[in-house]
Each structure stands twice: as structure tokens, then as C-alpha cells.
Amino acid sequence: KFGATLKTSRLLLERAKELDLAIVGVSFHVGSGCTDPETFVQAISDARCVFDMGV
Structure with a gap:
């Protein structure tokens, strides 16, 4: 809905x-209503990937 994909983040x-x-x-x-732990795992993994792109 909002934000950027990993590909767009690289750009x-x-x-x-x-x-x-x-x-x-x-x-x-x-x-705000998310209760699925796997969603958080994926989000943290994606955030780490973007962080690593910027290093």
C-alpha cells in the first residue's frame, strides 16, 4: 500500500x-492490526536488505 519495493529502494x-x-x-x-510474527520476520529481513544496500 505504502512504501517502496526492494527494487525501488535500490533505485x-x-x-x-x-x-x-x-x-x-x-x-x-x-x-497496526498485524498479529502474524512471520510478517514481522519478513519486514525485518527486507529492512536489513535495504540497510545493506546503503552500506
Whole structure:
């Protein structure tokens, strides 16, 4: 619904680098009513992947 895919995240990070912008973090939101632990596992895994792209 909101946010960026992993592919789009890579493109955004590349563009930020071109513009000499300092990206300082990664966040995620799984939904306020989410109770499935696996959803959180996937979100954390995806956030880590984006974080690693920016390193």
C-alpha cells in the first residue's frame, strides 16, 4: 500500500547518492492490526536488505 519495493529502494538509494544525500535509517510498518510474527520476520529481513544496500 505504502512504501517502496526492494527494487525501488535500490533505485532510490542510488539516486540519493547521486544527489549527495545522507540516508540515515531504514524503517518499516507491517500494519497496526498485524498479529502474524512471520510478517514481522519478513519486514525485518527486507529492512536489513535495504540497510545493506546503503552500506
